[in-house]
Amino acid sequence: MNTECDLIVLARAIYFAGLILFGVSAEAEEITLCQPHEEVYFSCASEGKLISVCASGNISPDNGYVQYRFGRVDEIELEFPKKPYPPRRWFSISDISEGNITFTHLKFNFGKYNYVLYQGSPSGIYIKRNGKLISNRTCDPGDYQPISPRALRGIKTVAPIDGIDN
Template sequence: MKKILIFCLAATFFINFKSWAKDPYVDINTTMCEKGEDIYISCAFNTSLDQYDYVGKVASICAKSNTSPDSGYVQYRFGKPSYGVGPAIVEMQYPEQKIPPKEIFTIYNSRNSEISGAALRFTKGKYLYSFERLNSFSYKVVARKQGEKVFNKDCNLPGKNYLTDDAYRGIQTIELGQTEISDTDD
């Protein structure tokens, strides 16, 4: 009886832990990434719909062969994924060419006793785009024009609503220490 109880407790812990952990499998058709690319993060924006019924717009950071800031490529894409029905409709892609991310994309980390944050950022024209996690376990997609927020939406499923470890290996990372990410302009 004792062995059965221990097994049941261990199985319950394992099942609960696995359901809490992020699932590495994501249907590529629910992102703006292409087959063969790594999905660093991909966000849907309409929280009122069930993730399995969502067919709206998505923002994705896609990469391939990106093992350092000088290798492979990283691109931001925004639009409507194919959802397995037809071609994806890309409304914005940056950069246009598939080039290494050095001096284009940057990840900022901030940690102290009160805050822990991360942001993957890039600038296009007068806009600063950011996938941000500030003091919580969830990300937001934020666009700022000359410092003022013009877009600020939660990063929801379907997709991959967290920044993957691969992104940290392939994109330049800046440790801000005590400085809050929201205080940085880059």
């Protein structure tokens, strides 16, 4: 009976040593709407849906592409722009400071709507039409993601716009 216990202990030790040696991680993989070949500029869950900004080859505002996606992994409800274009015409970034609070806004217009993805505590996205707030989705608690600093090299930086950034 003692030999059987020793074999079980040895088997467990070998198993855990293998996990350590081969670098198996216990961390959960981030769920986004970005494809495996794309860089995740931002992604978070909000009310059962995902908000993601994905990029590929975006080394400047005139290279690669950036796309905003909203929905579920199995059903993207909005993708902007629909085709992968360089971001100069479509996206901009502004740093917003009020007192001790600093936000970064990643912005785009879609039709008559202004979309402003913001990082902070909380992070999220709000939508305005004609300067009036029509939606504000915050990231789920514990899922406050920053905008990737790499977005700053690939998306043009602009001054805050009154009526949009406030």
